[in-house]
Structure formats: structure tokens, C-alpha cells
Amino acid sequence: MKNFVKFIIIFVFFVMIFSNYNLAYAQDEFYYTDNVEHLFTHCLLAYPEIALAKNNEMQLHYNQDCITHTEFKAILKELYKNNYVLVNINDCFKIENGKAVKNKIKIPVGKKPIIFSFDDVNYDHKKLHLGMIDKLILDENGNLAELTYKDNKEVITYDREFVCIMEDFINKNPDFSINGARGTLNLTGYDGILGYRTQKNNKINRESEIEEAKKVVAKLKENGWTFASHSYGHYHMKKITLENFKIELECWKDEVESIIGKTQVYVYPYGEWEITDNGSISKKHKLLEEYGFKLFCGVGMQQFYSYLPFDKNIKEKTLFMDRKVIDGFTLKNRTSNLKPLFDTNVVYDYAHRSLVN
Numbered sequence: 001m002k003n004f005v006k007f008i009i010i011f012v013f014f015v016m017i018f019s020n021y022n023l024a025y026a027q028d029e030f031y032y033t034d035n036v037e038h039l040f041t042h043c044l045l046a047y048p049e050i051a052l053a054k055n056n057e058m059q060l061h062y063n064q065d066c067i068t069h070t071e072f073k074a075i076l077k078e079l080y081k082n083n084y085v086l087v088n089i090n091d092c093f094k095i096e097n098g099k100a101v102k103n104k105i106k107i108p109v110g111k112k113p114i115i116f117s118f119d120d121v122n123y124d125h126k127k128l129h130l131g132m133i134d135k136l137i138l139d140e141n142g143n144l145a146e147l148t149y150k151d152n153k154e155v156i157t158y159d160r161e162f163v164c165i166m167e168d169f170i171n172k173n174p175d176f177s178i179n180g181a182r183g184t185l186n187l188t189g190y191d192g193i194l195g196y197r198t199q200k201n202n203k204i205n206r207e208s209e210i211e212e213a214k215k216v217v218a219k220l221k222e223n224g225w226t227f228a229s230h231s232y233g234h235y236h237m238k239k240i241t242l243e244n245f246k247i248e249l250e251c252w253k254d255e256v257e258s259i260i261g262k263t264q265v266y267v268y269p270y271g272e273w274e275i276t277d278n279g280s281i282s283k284k285h286k287l288l289e290e291y292g293f294k295l296f297c298g299v300g301m302q303q304f305y306s307y308l309p310f311d312k313n314i315k316e317k318t319l320f321m322d323r324k325v326i327d328g329f330t331l332k333n334r335t336s337n338l339k340p341l342f343d344t345n346v347v348y349d350y351a352h353r354s355l356v357n
């Protein structure tokens with residue numbers, strides 16, 4: 001009898017510990033099953049005083065399509081304040097029977113998940129010295145840094161481009177990042193990647209550029225950054241021929257995938273997409289799937305994360321996610337769309353944008 005009582009006491013003790021543990025666990029985190037916010041912007045205006053100056057040929061384009069480094073810093077602060085947490089895009093889906101399906105994300109109670117991605121991270125040589133950085137580099141200590149040539153001198157900075165800014169922000173606010181998540185770099189290949197001329201038509205120093213790019217890619221991956229394809233040549237999906245589309249994908253595989261590794265995420269250039277053609281899955285879409293892409297990202301100011309096409313007669317569905325554009329135009333004109341995320345008035349870089357009139 002004595003032993004039985006002892007057993008009961010020990011049993012109850014363990015049950016209490018176990019249930020408390022579960023309770024604590026359940027209170028801390030939950031599975032988020034709603035739509036995930038996906039924001040994107042372009043490379044930042046690292047030197048807005050140059051980028052938005054009157055004599056800059058890119059002034060109007062930059063003012064519309066980009067945000068300044070101070071705006072980006074303010075956006076991160078606002079998102080954090082409004083209980084958003086950064087998640088890895090690859091955690092938002094899983095593969096079942098060869099197709100991407102939504103995945104539940106475990107995040108702290110009271111938080112909302114967000115994906116942040118960055119388009120056209122190539123530092124196109126045509127845009128050099130017009131207000132963006134020249135390339136992402138590793139400094140002498142092997143840390144991520146930004147390099148810009150100014151007056152023929154190398155200037156190394158750590159607070160002008162989204163990579164270093166986000167790294168710094170997460171260092172100071174580690175709970176902003178779930179499982180070490182960072183952003184996604186959406187790359188093209190026609191003018192290289194990350195500021196390195198890794199494309200085949202670079203006949204001068206392609207090999208060394210590839211070597212340097214690989215080092216930066218390895219560090220980015222180590223820190224939690226991910227990559228997506230934004231096509232090779234930034235084509236218009238509706239206009240490109242099927243033949244050229246195949247060449248495009250081969251170039252991507254040869255010149256970009258060979259450096260960054262495989263990615264299952266495809267980000268349509270100009271947000272222009274095509275999944276069906278004449279009532280069935282389009283040949284271009286089938287090609288994208290053959291090349292290993294599973295999650296497809298468009299552009300839209302409404303949250304959308306679902307399966308396409310809607311057409312019930314087509315059984316094969318594709319997981320599709322829209323992304324909200326954060327740029328000079330939307331900061332100014334889409335205040336209400338962006339309201340739940342951040343207050344555009346707090347974020348807007350009036351000082352530099354007033355250079356444009």
C-alpha cells in the first residue's frame with residue numbers, strides 16, 4: 001500500500017511537470033497558419049544625396065522604384081514595434097508529391113510573420129556611381145560589408161545596404177528573427193550577381209569574380225540569407241518566346257545556380273506571370289517546374305498566398321505568393337495598404353525626397 005501511494009505521488013509529480021512544460025511551451029509559441037506577409041524592395045539608395053540629385057540621370061526612376069537606407073532602417077524599427085517577426089521563405093512551404101504546399105510556421109504568441117526580399121541584387125554596371133553601393137564584400141575580418149568607389153578610392157561601409165543594416169538590426173534585436181531568418185536575395189544573371197561580373201560575356205576576369213562572389217554567397221548563407229531566381233535576363237514573361245525562355249533557364253542554371261546553389265523559389269520579373277495558356281498549364285510554366293522551381297512569387301498590394309490556377313478543370317495546382325512593393329511610389333501613394341505594417345509618414349525620407357521636384 002505504501003509503495004502504491006509512493007507511486008501515485010511520483011506519477012502525479014511527473015504529470016504536473018510534463019503538463020506545465022507543455023503549457024509553457026504552448027503559451028510561448030503557436031503555429032501560424034494564416035497568410036504570410038511578403039514585402040520586397042530593390043537595392044537601397046545608399047547615397048540618396050547622389051541618387052536623388054537633380055543632375056542624376058536615374059533620379060526619377062530611383063525616386064519611384066527605390067527606398068533610401070534611412071527609410072529601410074525606419075521600416076525595420078516600425079515592423080519590430082508592430083510585432084512582426086522575420087521568417088525564412090523556405091520555411092513557409094514544404095514539398096508533397098513533388099509540389100509545394102503551405103507549411104505551418106511556429107512563431108511566438110502575439111507576433112506576425114513577415115518575409116522580406118530584395119530584387120535585382122546585381123549592382124548593374126550601368127547604375128554604378130549613381131547612388132547605390134558597388135558591391136557586397138567580405139571585409140578583412142571576413143564580415144559582410146559594402147564597397148563603393150568614390151573619387152577612385154574604395155569606401156567600405158556597414159550601414160548603407162539592406163544586408164548590413166538587417167544584420168545590425170537583428171544583432172540588436174535577435175527576437176526579430178525566427179530561427180536566424182534573414183531576407184531573400186532575388187537575383188538575375190545577365191550582369192552578374194552582388195556586384196561581381198560573373199556572367200559568361202565577361203571575358204576579362206570572370207573566374208576571379210566567380211571566386212569572390214562565392215565567398216560572399218557562402219557568408220550570406222551562413223548568416224541565414226536565402227536566394228531566389230528573378231530570371232536570368234529580366235525578360236517579360238508574356239513576350240519571350242518559348243525557345244528563348246529555355247535559353248534563359250539554361251543561362252540561369254549555368255551562370256547563377258552554379259554559384260548560389262539550387263533554389264525552389266521563382267520571383268517573376270515585373271511581377272508578370274503565366275501559369276496557364278489556353279485552358280491548360282502553360283509550356284513556360286512547365287519548364288520552370290522542370291528546372292526545379294516550386295514556389296512562385298508575383299507582385300500585389302493585397303495579401304495573397306494560395307494555389308493557382310483557380311480553374312477547377314485543371315487539377316495541377318501551383319503555390320503562389322504575392323509580394324507587397326515597398327518603394328518611393330508606394331510609400332507616398334499606398335499609405336493605407338501599408339498601414340498595418342508601418343506608418344509611411346514615420347518612414348518617409350522627406351529630407352532627401354524633397355530633392356526631387
Ligand SMILES: [Zn+2]
Pocket residue numbers: 119120230234269270
Ligand atoms: Zn526586377
